[in-house]
Amino acid sequence: MVLLDVNGVSKIYSPRFYALNNLSVSFEEGSFTAIMGSSGSGKSTLLHLLAGLDKPTSGTITLKGNEITNFNDNQLTRLRNEEFGFVFQQFHLLPVLTALENVIIPTSFTKHRPSSKEITARAQTLLERLHIGHLAHVLPKKLSGGQQQRVAIARAMINKPSIVVADEPTGSLDSFTSSIVMKEFKDLHQFLGYTMIIVTHDPTVAAFADRVVIMNDGKLVSNLPFSTSQSMDQKVKTIHHTQLQNGQMVE
Amino acid sequence: MxxxxxxxxxxxxxxxxxxxxxxxxxxxxxxxxxxxxxxxSIEKSNELSIQSVYGDVDLYVGYQLSIHDELRKPLTEEDLKNLESLTEVRQIGTIHYPYLGYEEEYKMWDDIYVGFNEEPLAYESTMVDIGEQTIPAEREVIVSRAYASIHDVAIGDYIDLLFPPGEKEQVKIVGYSNEDREDLSSVLLFQAEWLQSVTRKGPTMAMLQLDSHESKQSVHDQIVQMNPLLNVDLLEETNDLRENVxxxxxxxxxxxxxxxxxxxxxxxxxxxxxxxxxxxxxxxxxxxxxxxxxxxxxxxxxxxxxxxxxxxxxxxxxxxxxxxxxxxxxxxxxxxxxxxxxxxxxxxxxxxxxxxxxxxxxxxxxxxxxxxxxxxxxQQSSSQLTLTRKRVRLFIVLLVCTLILSILSFVTTSVWLHVLSMFSIVMLFFVCITHTLRFALRVVHSIIKPLRHSSVWTLAPLQLLRHIQKTKAIAMLLSACIILTTLGFTTLENLKETSIDQLFSLNPADFRVTSYAYGNYALQNQGFSPELYDEITLQNDVSEPSNYFTTPFIGLTTNLPNATWATEDVDGTAQVLAQIKGTDLHPYLEVARQGKTTINELDPFDVVITERTADALGYEIGDQINLKSIESDEEAFDFSFTVASIVSNHPFLSNEQFEPFDSFLMTPKQMDDHFAITQHSELLLSSANRQAEQQIHETIESLQLENDVHVINRYAALEEFQEQYNERLYVLAFTIGIMIVLTMAGLFTSSMSTFQARLTELSILRSIGLFHKQLHRTLLLEGAFLTFISALMASVCSLWLSMHLTFSLQGSLSVLPVTELFIIIVLSPVLGILGFLLPTRWALRQNILKHLT
Structure with missing residues (x-):
């Protein structure tokens, strides 16, 4: 079932610069999609539009059948809080809050807020699933990059969102930590069944996804669905090959 | 959470x-x-001091409060009830002073009998100072130690006292009043009711304590309305003491x-x-x-x-x-x-x-x-405020509106427009401060760049530009301080100028000798001997310009060409009260605008007027001025003079009693011939010697005129004013001090906070080769540039505002604090350096490596 549908979306900053050009793509419920592309290909713009952070110049985006492009600020705020979870390259944890408090913070803004006890338990469970349960009461500055990103992942999932959006989630991590974080990301996806969309440059990160969408000049140039039988190496090779075919530099 | x-x-x-x-x-x-x-605390201490002298009483009410009051009637029960019923009256007490005004009649000059009842307010009276003792009972008295000593009596003794018109009564001395109070030495304190029974009936006066001393006047008005025969002592002295605080x-x-x-x-x-x-x-x-x-x-x-x-x-x-x-x-x-x-x-x-x-x-x-x-x-960096087309438009609209308003207010001299302009200027300044600041920083950078190649100098304005929002916050604070200071100073200077102008217009010469009855009583005033002027001018200390003025003749002009200032209108004739006085016309005729220029040319019925008088009343050279005596209806007392000369206005000739015109002038001989007036009523004396007053007084004493004249010393008035001005200036300086402390606190807090956020950037600068000393200087320079540019911008704004303020107060541009603003601009970098000093040291002591990784 299509959860999020992008239909003929364009984002024009100036007559000469089309960040997105009549782009159409859809995301199935429970899918794990990686969006790849070189710098300026429009992947971040697409991510912003998907999450309701920006509005397209033309085209429509529908979530669960509701067109979100016409939502007002309050509706979008509610949407981000209830339907989306965000993970960033820079983690963006609030430095004055402990890991547990950082995870809990999105629940402060939900309309039907569960009890504090329930929220704390849920946050603690998430931290434990990400193997940082023992760091629940530690401030971010005392955590390593990988630990901070895990806290951010837990924060993205605390409100049980429909979609988790991750922008270069491993961009600030070393390759070893990246693979651990991505494995945990994948585990959570399989365990919780949320729809995941990640933007990345890294084919080894993209290989964790079920599908890779490659963009160039604001257009979708390739759609690579992977089967569960494909190994990580095979997936990486396929991505490399497709990137080369599209004239994109392989990192 | x-x-x-x-x-x-x-x-x-x-x-x-x-x-x-x-x-x-x-x-x-x-x-x-x-x-x-x-x-x-000051108010309370002042109140205690007032109460210690006057007691905690606000008003004294009675038909007879002093020996001068003719109605010698005691207060009735009804009077007391009415007084007590007034809403603002908290407490009421009575005093019986039976021989007030009867001292001569009953030969009661030596002792003062007063009676009080045992009530709280009795102890507040200045006539009751008996420490812990209570008000005496019937046939008891409290006397002073002086009384006891003179009459050789002591506590416990019985004495016979006369209570006219009644008989002698025997009373027992039960206490002494405070021995430090010499003024109570002749006071004998009795119980009021008993004293009334043996002397005059009824209490002489009531003491009123009000809810607040601020309602004195209102209670007074109510009492007078209630019973116009009642006298009320408002204790004005206490008002003066309170006003002081x-x-x-x-x-x-x-x-x-x-x-x-x-x-x-x-x-x-x-x-x-x-x-x-x-x-x-x-x-x-x-x-x-x-x-x-x-x-x-x-x-x-x-x-x-x-x-x-x-x-x-x-x-x-x-x-x-x-x-x-x-x-x-x-x-x-x-x-x-x-x-x-x-x-x-x-x-x-x-x-x-x-x-x-x-x-x-x-x-x-x-x-x-x-x-x-x-x-x-x-976004990796916080969004910078960009100069969008919308903002440019807003800036231009505000600027144009402010300029139009400003020009209009100067042209129309409307106070409201000036106020509106000031508001608009402040709006313009604070709304556009970011862009003005950015522009100023770019100008500074472009000036410095070709002059100083050192990175220290070029980096500082660039860093301020990069953190323009934080820079703006400090600039706003400092600018507000400068603007408030300038406006405070301009207001003070304007008030000073106005007050000095008033002082000089009231006292056009350094010393002014006038007859005591000068002012409202001038009509009846006979003046003083002309000998005084002759004697004084013989002294070395008195110099030119000095002049005398005879006692004026006051009359109604009955042939006004311009009736604008007419105050009387009898039978359709426009009339105005005017005066004519004699003086030495030489100095004024020498610079006459029109007509005769020497005294010798003047005919017996000629009169000289000033330009202001000519403008206000409409008289021209050759016109007749008809003056009718205000004291007599007989035609023999009507005079007719011819305008022979119109002289320039002169401060000596201005007369605020008859504004907007001055007195008509003639020679002393003419005054004698026409009105038989030879006496002087005013001398205006110039002297470079501030001590000349002593000599003037000596001359007055030598002519035995000390009861007829008084001397006004402009120097003394000026000094007194200067003292008051200085007090206000100190307060302003104190306020500026407070504002500087708050600005420093702002500079310190903001720079500390900014440097904390910029530690990585500072570490990068150190790692790419900037010496510790260079970075230190760069950061301090940031502070100096920030405060300097802010001071510069605020000074321009302050000057503009001050101009409007001055014009709205009808002052002159000479009061604009240009020098003060220049000093502020010059000293402003020091403030920035001081404010940034500690945060800079703190920032540079941080571990570079820690913030790079």
């Missing part, structure tokens, strides 16, 4: 920042609390308002810096679901927490400091501080006002915080 907890976390986990902010805000709260304690109130209020404004701006600047630093965190909150209202609530919660803590700290510090200072013996505004008072109500009021101002001033940064876009999370 709720937003209140998050706000608290922000404060509790950023202790250094919170501490600095709390210190800055509590400084204002401390000042407000301390000033209230000071004012209340009351004069401090507007000054302290001005200081408090300045503190509230500057503290509000300080808090605003701190909040702006904080919001800038937290831009991305706020964006994250927006991204994970916080609404604009949530962020508004978060920011206001922080303000609330900080306000509560700061107010508490400020309150404690302010009160303790004030009490500590006041505990030392001191005199302020001529009042010896003998007690301390904590006025919780007014402190509460001011602190409430303070919190309100913090909330109001933080509206903009809080609004900014709530308006952070969630997309900012993805």
């Amino acid at each position: 709720n937003l209140r907890t998050l706000a608290f976390r922000y404060l509790s986990r950023q202790r250094l920042k919170t501490m600095l902010i709390v210190i800055s805000i509590s400084l204002g709260a401390a000042l407000l609390s301390a000033s209230q304690v000071f004012m209340a 009351g004069g401090l109130l507007p000054i302290l209020t001005s200081i408090n308002i300045a503190v509230i404004i500057v503290s509000g701006l300080l808090y605003r600047s701190i909040m702006e810096v904080m919001i800038q630093e937290r831009n991305q965190q706020l964006a994250v909150l927006r991204l994970v679901g916080a609404s604009k209202r949530n962020l508004l609530f978060l920011a206001y919660n922080e303000t609330l927490f900080m306000s509560i803590v700061s107010l508490f700290i400020g309150l404690v510090i302010g009160i303790c400091t004030a009490l500590m200072i006041l505990s030392a013996p001191m005199t302020f505004a001529d009042v010896m501080i003998v007690t301390t008072e904590i006025p919780w109500l007014s402190i509460g009021f001011y602190l409430l006002l303070y919190v309100a101002s913090l909330f109001i001033f933080s509206v903009f940064p809080v609004y900014q915080a709530s308006n952070v876009s969630p997309i900012s999370t993805y």
Whole structure:
């Protein structure tokens, strides 16, 4: 079932610069999609539009059948809080809050807020699933990059969102930590069944996804669905090959 | 986790920042609390001092309050009831003074009999000073020790006293009055009711204690309306003593308002810096679901927490400091501080006002915080305020409107337009401060670049440009201080100029000798001997210009060409009260505008007028001026003179009693011939010697005129005024001092906060080869540039505002504080360097490696 549908979306900053050009793509419920592309290909713009952070110049985006492009600020705020979870390259944890408090913070803004006890338990469970349960009461500055990103992942999932959006989630991590974080990301996806969309440059990160969408000049140039039988190496090779075919530099 | 907890976390986990902010805000709260304690303690001490002299009584009421009052009638029961029924009367007491006004009749010159009833107010009377003793009972008396000594009596003795018109009565001495009170030595204190039974009936007067001494006048008016025969002693002396302290109130209020404004701006600047630093965190909150209202609530919660803590700290510090200072013996505004008072109500009021101002001033940064876009999370640096077309348009519209308003107000000289222009200038300044600042920084950078190749000089303005929002916050604070200071100074200078002008117009010469009856009684005044002028001018100290004026002849002009100023209209004739006086016309005729120019040319019926008189009354050369005596209806007392000369206006010739025209002038001989007036009524004397007054007095004494004339010394009046002006200047200086301290606190807090956020950037600069010393200089230069440019901008704005203020106060441009502003501009970099010094040292002591990784 299509959860999020992008239909003929364009984002024009100036007559000469089309960040997105009549782009159409859809995301199935429970899918794990990686969006790849070189710098300026429009992947971040697409991510912003998907999450309701920006509005397209033309085209429509529908979530669960509701067109979100016409939502007002309050509706979008509610949407981000209830339907989306965000993970960033820079983690963006609030430095004055402990890991547990950082995870809990999105629940402060939900309309039907569960009890504090329930929220704390849920946050603690998430931290434990990400193997940082023992760091629940530690401030971010005392955590390593990988630990901070895990806290951010837990924060993205605390409100049980429909979609988790991750922008270069491993961009600030070393390759070893990246693979651990991505494995945990994948585990959570399989365990919780949320729809995941990640933007990345890294084919080894993209290989964790079920599908890779490659963009160039604001257009979708390739759609690579992977089967569960494909190994990580095979997936990486396929991505490399497709990137080369599209004239994109392989990192 | 709720937003209140998050706000608290922000404060509790950023202790250094919170501490600095709390210190800055509590400084204002401390000042407000301390000033209230000071004012209340001075007022209380003054009140105690007044009460010790006059008692805690506000009014004395009676038909007869002194020997001069003709109606010698006691107060009736009904009178007392009526007085007691007045709403503002708290307590009433009675005094029986049976021989007031009957001293001669009953030969009661030696002893003063007074009677009081046993009531609280009795002890407040100045005639009752008996320590712990009570009011005597029937047939008892309290006397002074002096009385006891003279009459060789003591406590317990029985004495026979005469109570005219009654017989002798035997009374027992039961106590002595305070021996330090010499004025009570002849007072014999009795029980009022008993004294009434043996002397005159009824109490002589009532003492009234009111709810507040401020309602004295209103109670007086009610009493007079109730019974016009009643006399009321308002105890004016106490009013004067209270006014002396009351004069401090507007000054302290001005200081408090300045503190509230500057503290509000300080808090605003701190909040702006904080919001800038937290831009991305706020964006994250927006991204994970916080609404604009949530962020508004978060920011206001922080303000609330900080306000509560700061107010508490400020309150404690302010009160303790004030009490500590006041505990030392001191005199302020001529009042010896003998007690301390904590006025919780007014402190509460001011602190409430303070919190309100913090909330109001933080509206903009809080609004900014709530308006952070969630997309900012993805931006690496905080968004810079760009000069959009919309902003340029707003700037141009504001500028054009302000210029038009400004020009219009100068052309039309409308006070309202001046006020509106001032408001518009302030708006323009603060709305466009970012762009003006950016422009000024670019200009500074482009000037410095070709002159100094050192990175130290070129980096500083660029860094300020990069952190323009934080720079703006400090610039606003400093500018507000400079603008407030300049406006305060301009107002003071304008008031000074106006007061000196008034002083000089009232006293056009250094010394002025007038007859005692000068003024409203001038009509009956006979003047003094012309010999005085002759004698005084013989003295070396008296110089030109000096002149004399004879006693005037006052009459009604009956043939006014211009009836604008006519005050009397009998049978359709426009008339105005005018006066004619004699003087030495030489100096005025020499510079005559029209007509005759020497005394010799003047005919017996010629008169000289000033240009102002000619303009106001419409007389021209050759016109007849008909003067009709106001004292007699006979035609023999009507005069007709011809305008022979119109002379320039001269300060000696102006006469404010007859504004807007001056007296008609003639020679002393003419005055003698026509009106038989030879006496002088006014001498105007110039002297470079301030001590000439002594010689003038000696001459007056030698001619035995000391009871006829009095001398007004302009130097003394000027000195007295200068003293008052200096007092206000000190208060202004104190206010400026407070504002500088608050600005320094702002500079310190903001730079500390900014440097904390810039540690990585500073570490990068160090790692790429900038020496410790160079970086130190760069950061200090940032402070110097920031304060210098702010001072420069604020000075231009202040000057513009001062011009409007001066014109609205009808002052002259000479009062514009150009030199003062120049000094501020020159000294401003020092303020920046001092404010940035400690934060710079702190920043440079941090570990580079730690912040690079």
